[in-house]
Amino acid sequence: MRNTLGFTEDELRRLAGSRSFERGLGYLSSVSTLEIGERTITATVEGTDAYEVELTEHEDGLTGWCSCPYGQEGNFCKHCVAVGLAVLRQAKSVPVQRAAAASRGRQLDAWLESRNRDELLTLVREHLAGDRDLRHRLELRAAAAGDDFGAVRERVLGLLDTRPFARYGYVEYADARAYGLQATEALSALRTLTETGHAPEVVEVAREAIAALGRTYGEIDDSDGVIGDVAGRLAEVHLAACRAAHPDPAQTADWLVDHLLGDLNDATDIALSDYEDVLGEAGLARARELVVAAWRGNPRGWAEKHLMEQLMKAEGGSVDALIAVHAVDLAPSGATHLMIARELERAGRPAEALDWAERGLWEADPDRGPDHHLVDFVCERYTRGGRPADAVEVRRNVLRRRRTLAAYQDLRTAARAADCWDEPERTRALNVLRTDARPRKSLGSAGSALVDALLDDGDHDAAWEAAAEGYADGRQWLALADRTRDRRPADALDVYLRLIGPLLTRTGDATYEHLTELLLSARTCHRTLNTEAAFTAYMTTLRTDQKRKRKLMALLDRHGL
Template identity: 80%
Template sequence: MNNVLGFDEDELRRLAGSRSFERGLAYVSSVSAMEIGDWSITATADGTDAYEVELTEQADGLTGRCSCPYGQEGNFCKHCVAVALEVLRQAESVPRHRAAAASRGRQLTTWLESRSRDELLSLVKEHIADNRDLRHRLELRAATAGDDSGAVRERILGLLDTRPFARYGYVEYADAQAYGLQAAEAVLALRTLTETGRAKEAVEVARDAIEALTRTYGEIDDSDGVIGNVATELASVHLEACRTARPDPVGTADWLVDHLLDDLSDATDILLPEYADALGAAGLARAHERAAAALRDNPKGWAEKYLMEQLMRAEGSVDALIALHAADLAPSGATHLLIAQDLERASRPAEALEWAERGLREADPEHGPDSRLPDFVCERYTRAGRTADVVPIRRDVLLHHRSLAAYQGLRAAARAVGCWNETERTRALEVLRADARPRKSLGPTGSALVDALLDDGDHDAAWEAATSGYADGSQWLTLADLTRNDRPADALAVYLRLIGPLLTQTGDATYEHLTELLLSARACHRALGTEDAFTAYMTALRADQKRKRKLTTRLDQHGL
């Protein structure tokens, strides 16, 4: 690792994957407006749009967030890679930037502390006059400190109102962050009520707040999970208030059961057993009575069954819980696994393994068991020193789930007992080959065969399989990216094949992808010493695509 930063290029490649890392290399020059703080780094990376990137160094490693579509899905994208690479390039100056950020923070604190009460009051008034959100938050804190319960409830529910942020009745991703910041103020206000001796009031308002948010949660693009975190915090505040105020246990049990059986309850992740202290014996008995009645009315209901499971676990009724599960065993073995896990938690490992093994035997022979069930059994076999027994299970998993993960599981198990030889590997690859279908075009579906060969680092065999029709466009691109240095001519042919169809398309995403492929093609020509040929190719391409001004601008930005 870098001695100043907690990451290096190897770590970035691991976080992003080889393809995103390679693509990020081409975007380093597009990084601008970088600010380095104590533990976070923000910057803009120009792609299809100007994307906002934030890198954070935490105890468990580097994390990255980006406003691009791929980044919004939680991936460490090429823009995160580009910013991180630019930080590494400036590594020597990072301590100076961090010291400057810390100094500015101390300077601001010192300055604020030196102001008089009237000066600070004037400063706050100045800012709330221009910032409606800040004014509303401070008004709520003022109301929370007072005695007007109605005003507090009204303002808290107002903070959870999505209408000011909704376009066409829906809170889009671009507005979700701002809404989340506002909604978080409701959590703070509720917590303040409990801490200032008004826990009973907090219980009632928290219920209303939870119900308000769960009704609208499905109308919010919460790709970053910000609103989900607020919902979880609302549930936490409600629990804290219940533990402090000790409201009517039967009424509390009724509210919890009604909420947990509601189709909209997923956002809060409330677990009824966590309320055991607040509910007491009477509340738990009422919850059990309600849950049992709901399950009788709807024996197949997921919410009803899950609620009863929670209560049985809280009561320590392991055998009753097993009976509940055993009454409806899934053909995938997933229910057998739940039983095994419950038995293991109850310190009954032998019975747990028996149920898991039974699940393997009874699983649907056509589709095989849920992949988690073999994992459970194999882990217990390994602990017991039965590593040889793991291999046949992993072979069976590969037969039913012909995927890269299944191949990797068999390879690891066979290596552990020294039987991963050419015969075993060939047999495993043939299973994957039989599942694939050769294609004559760059179709939409690749094969686990190519993925496995790439994972083995057997690039020659991967090229052979791809050439025989077992790869899709994405796998061809991955193969070209991985072997570009060793096989530049072959990689170049792939890039040119992928470029061709894009030349008839339009749109920012198309232009971005096309630019990346052209950069890769240029690298191949450089490795082959045929840069003149690439120059001629680009001249012809530019002439043919001259009407696409956005594409021309992007090509200019990257020196193409």
């Protein structure tokens, strides 16, 4: 049954996941400036930094936003959990606080409506004097309402300028959101100006803004994609203005090709094909002239080659001409061979496509290829063409070059399809992995694909043997113990105790959680072995030795350890 808040502790756990929820419990005392509104809850949570949190209740549930890195990725983080728990702890007073918030809102509306024009102007001017961002936004609206396009340009470029948000020359992720809100005002103004007969001016301003944003984009932490979204919308504004203004096709082609060949397109990701209707025949001819000249001057350049490909597709060029562009610079991984093969297949030339793909396998640099997509392409065509044995041979060669679990799995799949996975095929494959592996002297050393392959096969006894010979790391020992503790509880218990030892000298939430999981597994083994008394004695000693670690003790208490 839902409470008057509209959310429960169980819902917080569901939204955050068990791990973030448990961590949120430890941040309850770090919640400050808690403010409960009619539908929103805001607070500050002290963590590695002071993080701003906002929870919003909707008819279909609760959402949360936090300024921490994990929260900026769209996750309901431990800080959101802490704020939600803090509210639940004072649930009885929440209706009163919400009623007070609603009353304050009504009072404010009534007060504003009772002010006369001069009083409201005075109020707005007071805020403009103390809020530079608000002043800039209103200045833009005022300029857009008049005919002073010079002022509009200055204000738009000012709002799209990232420098005021850069600390030490770099825009951090927390500041990117504020920049996005400001930039939205500029984009709205440009759209309005385009619709009201100022499209030619908008074309020029948008180009200046695109160049400015492109120069600074590499110095912005855009983890949540806010600035990338602004850049994409800015490109849309420019294109819409071009369609409305019909600028000179040749000049537009000059700007477009120069932009696409430069280093400033990462932010906007403009494509030549977007401008086909703007360029028309004359503009496309000019673009072709410029692109071909650039490609001939630097046929190995990625931008030049990519533009040539776009141009040919826009003009409906022949597959052979496209292949000629790519064949000038074949990637050592075989990726270019695959691109050519796919183009040929789309053109209805499957035999030539397979020839190019096979050539990619032969020509690939052993240290950089072959590209796994190329391998998949060839093997799928072999299987489809009734040549499963050839697919197996390709997978064998890949395993010899790339001794990984994935390569082993691919060979196993191909060999089973060819009905040849039984001995000696599997033994040969495992021996390839064994010759690549080296015995490990400690749990911290990197594990081997051999143990992973045996685990993946479900051959646990052979995996234990390989691990005992020194081919397993801590992760693989743990996987072995977890999978076989019902059959080999004594062996699994030994693994858990070996993994527990190093953790007892460390601190931190993640360490305590991992340690608790291992202790729970060890307890399960003792129960299977009917040696619970020994586990009780072990835990008594452990708790005595670790008693200063309060968070660990609380976690152990919570799990009955």
